[in-house]
């Protein structure tokens with residue numbers, strides 16, 4: 001099932017119907033309009049990602065609608081359809097921002113193919129505009145180093161979670177134990193690996209901005225909202241949203257996340273229509289969630305929903321068998337990065353590291369070895 005919404009605008013009922021049927025059969029969510037007025041109203045309520053737009057409508061000029069829709073949402077993809085395909089109008093519509101221009105009569109298979117290609121391109125563009133937060137495909141499992149029995153359990157559990165259908169996964173562990181690395185590994189080993197992974201630190205974003213960051217907003221939703229903007233859930237469509245420091249999420253936002261998990265739907269800030277949340281939600285915290293529930297700081301029902309599959313990362317002091325492999329890994333990485341030639345550690349140093357209590361866990365290990 002494709003989650004993209006496509007609006008078909010054509011006053012010729014048979015053409016309109018056949019396009020709708022073909023796109024629905026291809027798995028898209030489709031709505032249609034036969035006039036300019038209806039197209040404007042459906043554009044606002046249905047919020048399509050793509051529009052198939054006839055140029056000659058009884059009450060409107062398709063070129064004007066094209067301009068209008070692109071002004072309101074520069075990311076909407078528009079395929080112009082016309083009975084009088086000529087070079088002039090093709091060039092004009094492409095200049096106005098049309099993504100494709102198709103003349104009638106057309107072949108439905110050709111249209112389906114172009115729709116898929118254009119939507120693929122859009123998805124790719126969306127991913128590259130969020131590169132800062134998106135993990136590109138790489139072997140992240142290999143970045144998780146550990147040879148102790150406890151870490152081998154973690155690897156197994158990470159793989160089970162990644163390959164499961166479970167829509168929420170909780171990762172627990174002290175700060176610096178590798179929760180983010182595990183979240184990334186879950187994504188990379190899941191069927192969602194080709195879609196984005198986007199991480200959000202719930203503690204770092206002010207309470208009043210978190211909803212906007214996660215769900216996006218409509219044009220005019222607040223004073224500075226001059227354009228509709230997609231939120232993280234929309235950008236990560238088909239992929240994974242990693243909500244780090246979930247224990248710090250404000251209660252009001254917890255209620256909204258719970259609703260998304262229960263209904264798989266959400267609304268942009270200021271929006272009136274529901275959007276589908278096609279993401280896996282991985283959450284992590286170093287806090288004691290049951291204690292927070294007890295204190296009324298965390299919703300018990302949300303904790304229950306998040307805790308379906310849980311990975312617990314043990315502190316480094318409880319898996320000292322991992323220390324030699326971590327040391328070897330980080331020395332290798334630092335040598336490569338800074339052109340150093342550190343061979344290894346003296347026996348006494350290693351013995352000291354094994355009895356150190358590592359309050360900052362693996363993060364401390366990185367810091368300590370950088371000083372070599």
Ligand SMILES: Nc1ncnc2c1ncn2[C@@H]1O[C@H](COP(=O)(O)OP(=O)(O)OP(=O)(O)O)[C@@H](O)[C@H]1O
Pocket residue numbers: 143144145146173174175176177178179180181182244285286362363366
């Ligand atoms: N098993 C591991 N193998 C290799 N590197 C690791 C491992 N665990 C953690 N690290 C490294 O330690 C640092 C901290 O890891 P990470 O950010 O994943 O921890 P965290 O538990 O999410 O921390 P916080 O709770 O503070 O966000 C990172 O540089 C990470 O690459």
